[in-house]
Amino acid sequence: AQSVSQHNHHVILSEAASLELGCNYSYGGTVNLFWYVQYPGQHLQLLLKYFSGDPLVKGIKGFEAEFIKSKFSFNLRKPSVQWSDTAEYFCAVNPAFTGNQFYFGTGTSLTVIP
Amino acid sequence: SQTIHQWPATLVQPVGSPLSLECTVEGTSNPNLYWYRQAAGRGLQLLFYSVGIGQISSEVPQNLSASRPQDRQFILSSKKLLLSDSGFYLCAWATPPDTEAFFGQGTRLTVV
Numbered sequence: 001a002q003s004v005s006q007h008n009h010h011v012i013l014s015e016a017a018s019l020e021l022g023c024n025y026s027y028g029g030t031v032n033l034f035w036y037v038q039y040p041g042q043h044l045q046l047l048l049k050y051f052s053g054d055p056l057v058k059g060i061k062g063f064e065a066e067f068i069k070s071k072f073s074f075n076l077r078k079p080s081v082q083w084s085d086t087a088e089y090f091c092a093v094n095p096a097f098t099g100n101q102f103y104f105g106t107g108t109s110l111t112v113i114p
Numbered sequence: 115s116q117t118i119h120q121w122p123a124t125l126v127q128p129v130g131s132p133l134s135l136e137c138t139v140e141g142t143s144n145p146n147l148y149w150y151r152q153a154a155g156r157g158l159q160l161l162f163y164s165v166g167i168g169q170i171s172s173e174v175p176q177n178l179s180a181s182r183p184q185d186r187q188f189i190l191s192s193k194k195l196l197l198s199d200s201g202f203y204l205c206a207w208a209t210p211p212d213t214e215a216f217f218g219q220g221t222r223l224t225v226v
Contacts, residue, residue, distance in 0.1 A: 009155070022153055034214050044217040051211070070175070090157060096211040100146050101173070106157035 004093050006105035013081050014113050021076040021108050033074040034092040034102075035065055041080030044090070050074065061085070066101070083114045116141035119138060120205045120218030127225055133178075133192040135221050137205030140186065145207040147188040149180055152202040166187060200225045 003026045003055040035047040048059025065076045091105040120137045123201040146165050150158040160173045162180035170180050177196050181189045202222050
């Protein structure tokens with residue numbers, strides 16, 4: 001089975017700090033990539049997605065992610081976090097064209113301190 | 115627009131009892147359907163997925179089974195629940211490679 005690694009399990013930041021969450025995957029073929037967010041007590045929501053084209057993807061709420069194919073990575077970034085960004089963040093991979101599965105990482109819990 | 119319904123939201127069941135969680139999707143035809151289990155620190159574990167009626171793929175051998183009796187209905191079942199089946203179960207639909215996965219609200223299952 002494919003694997004998705006999120007190395008930061010728990011991140012604590014002060015408001016206005018910059019954020020970068022790592023995501024690496026093990027699939028060697030073409031992939032679709034996603035970042036999801038789960039706010040406390042809410043369901044999973046899509047932050048952004050990459051299917052093809054510009055490897056720098058802009059999402060909602062000021063988030064962006066960069067796909068680096070050579071590093072099998074899709075790191076999530078935000079220049080200045082807010083208290084409302086406190087949530088759990090999941091990276092996901094879908095092997096495009098050859099697979100129907102969506103594989104998720106273990107998640108990163110982000111706490112933003114006001 | 116597409117919507118996904120998952121019920122019940124919470125469930126407390128005794129060990130050894132059967133389980134049936136249901137998920138239905140509206141507004142799309144022939145979607146792929148998925149069951150995930152979410153556990154703290156372990157992310158979302160893909161349990162089953164289905165690409166069509168009666169077609170079930172299992173990702174992880176376990177005490178659970180899945181069925182897809184209709185195009186937009188996906189059921190997660192167990193004949194006899196174990197304590198280790200406790201968790202948060204999520205249903206999702208997608209039409210890869212064109213879309214992301216869309217999730218339901220989830221079911222919190224506690225086996226006692």
